[in-house]
Amino acid sequence: MTDENRKYFNMKIEPLLNTREMRKIQEEKLASTMRFFYDKVPFDRDRMDQAGVTPENIKSFHDLAKAIPITGQADFRKVFDQFDNDMARSYLYLFGKERMDDMYLLTTTSGTTGIPTPYPVFHKTTEAMGELFGRIGWRCHFRSGDRLAVGFGLSMHAAGTPHLLWYRRIKGLTIIPIGAEVGTERLLSFIKLFKANILSCTPSLATYLIEKSREVLGHPVKSLGIKTLMCGAEPGAGIPEVRNRLESEFGANLYDVGAGYGASCNHPEYQGMHWVADDYCHYGLVDPKTHEPVPMENGATGLAVFTPLEPESTIFMHNLRFTLNDIHQVFTEPCPCGLSGFRYKIVGRADDMLKVKGVPVYPAAIQGVINGFIPRVTGAFRIVLDVPPPRVIPPLKLKVEYGENIGEAELPVLEKEIKEKMHAINKIKPEISWLAPNTLERAVKKTQFLEKAYEKK
Template identity: 50%
Template sequence: MNARPYWNMEMESLLGSERMREIQLERLQRRVDDLLVHAPYFAAKLTANGVRRGADIRSLDDWSRALPPFTKLDYRDAVDARDNDIYRFLDDTLPVPLSELVTMAATSGTTGDPQPYPLTRVDIDDMWGEFMLRVRWRCGVRPGDRVIHAFALSMFLAGVPPLQCSRDDGTMVIPIGAEPGAARVLKTARFFRGNVLMCTPSLAEHLIERAPEILGAPIGSLGIHTLICGGEPGAGIPAVRERIETAYGGKLFDCGAGLGVSCAHPEYQGMHWIGDDLAIYELVDPATREPIPMTDGAEGEAVFTTLVGGGFGWTRLSLGDVHRVQVSTCPCGQSGLRYRIVGRVDDMLKVKGVIVYPAAIDAVVASFMPRVTGEFRILLDEPPPRVVPPLRLRIERGEGTAASDLPALEADLIRAMKERLKFTPVIDWAEPFALPRSQHKTRFIEIAGR
């Protein structure tokens, strides 16, 4: 029983199949009927596009045409238009009555506006809860395991909701949260012999540093065999993965930005989308908002529509992330197409019509370490997205890189940018550690005169 590959053999075996598309369509038609009844905001848009009942959506392609993607800006406009009354907004946009909501979580969002994540009982049991169980099973969490839950508990979607979702799958959850700090997390993990750790990748890294002082022993002494990380990028970055897995002596999984989790393949393959029956996952062109076909290497803004529950209210919702997908079978053999986060829609640059994301430039620069330090800036004359070529990059040379090595390094870097990102940069060299360091999310872009 414990050797089966998926928590939900019935549904997870069907991911990506024709039968799954039928299940999605049936559920979507019911969802559209619910929106027409309960969500006047979407009902007005649907009827304007000729959709008067669920059955009018006859294919998943029809869905892409039925509603435009709902973005962060749409969210802000819609809340503003309702005098900043979040319940009026939810009442007008959710496919269920507000009386069905049992929990309110939120994310802070990059701009500081909290994005609400209300949950109904069905979300807890059958949507978010089902997803969490699938994640844990794919990550090798089994009956008898003790899960240290060290995501921030206050409001955070990955905080209390996963605890509410815990079911009798034979595992025990130890809800510490991130708030008490590293020392409490480490001591509690040791005292209660937790062997699975769920937290942000930055906390996982911080615990490595603190363990010798707090525990008198390296982090590997805890016997944590599995880490499930999310809430921020990091668990998909090769250098971070190696550092965490080596220090803990356990396997690291990356989870989030949709219903996905990475697999146990030694090389990071992106996250498998494991919830076709729970939500429709689409890609759209960030500029035109037209659908992008799901093919190997396709890139676009990720758009989600939940099919189960209702509090989440993902109705062609964009979280502002740009994903790249692989639909061919993963070398690990598990089901579910894979996606990687390429960047944020807000950070998009356009160089002569070629779309480039700072995170993609970061990945190319990082692949040249230690010839470079990894730190760089994108120098722009005006605010993005439009860039008048050439795109200028200020890159720090590595400590061991002599001035005489720079021409060859520059040629290699330019070639790599051209091959992998399809643009030719101009490079300004900076001394090692000359660029200011930031504790927080790195801001790669510098605009002249600001």
């Protein structure tokens, strides 16, 4: 399989994604998966014991969903407490001795609050993830001769490290680990110096580079010659306005990746990310409140829940029915782009959800509307919370930066337009206070859209 023009990285497996044949493969792997977790991972064994089931009782993913509650970061934190924050003992319990003996790299989430969630990488992970990231990279048109500048955080940051480890399965690709930590000036200079033609980073950093390029390099970001932008780790790349702006300013194709094993496609209209990992990880949805399974039907929405089917070689999701706390919408009908794999769109993070008069509102959706008004606004904004989320006492308060070329006289009209669009799209009528351009701090990793005014009281 060396043909540079082939449709998929793996021509044998990828055509089977999201087919009945693939579901058979998944069901066949379930028995050994359950056995592995019961025999080798104390955390999951305890979960099965508490549910009163043995591996033999679980014959289908339906049985699994009925028997075992979902788990995630919050449960990990309980385990850390239980072991007095002794990470070595916590990891043994959570991941099992066999995998911990095989660990060779330990990374975490960006960890904005409390103890960050661990993402260990095992030697056995290398093969499996080389395959999955090969599939993802190939769909993002990584090819021989390309140079990939990694602009995700690299210091204990799970979004960056996979690039260094697993895209090497794409022959001829050179990876340049610059990292978000160096700051935008050095990032831009290194991209230019080493003639990188692919850039991976958060969408907010990519947006910031548009502003910074003229200042640092003295020319628009388009002159860098980036052909592919790979964005993830936060919503944005799936928002039409953000996407259009990044593609036209960089003169590049933008691919949205993450929140699981997937990548968006080249279709002009955003179709969500194609899930490429059916044979390695089972994907399901549950109701975010009741945790009852939600059928995988076209357009269905729910909390995404993952069960690894090659548990010895996992990354990101290491346990039975693990959730990263993202609300997804799925599309099971074939994509107009012609590529395989059902698609998922990120609606928002379950813990970011705000409720304004009972209506769920996600910061990502607000960002979409705001970014649609660039360049009349800079795109930077904050949601000011007077009480702890999710409850918001209306009106929802926004701080928004107006654009460089906007005079104060134009603000009332702009404000009216933004409010109308918010009402049409998000069903809210926000209160807007204006800030001068570049007042708000720009994040190189994850943008924090919430300003917790209640903490300052």
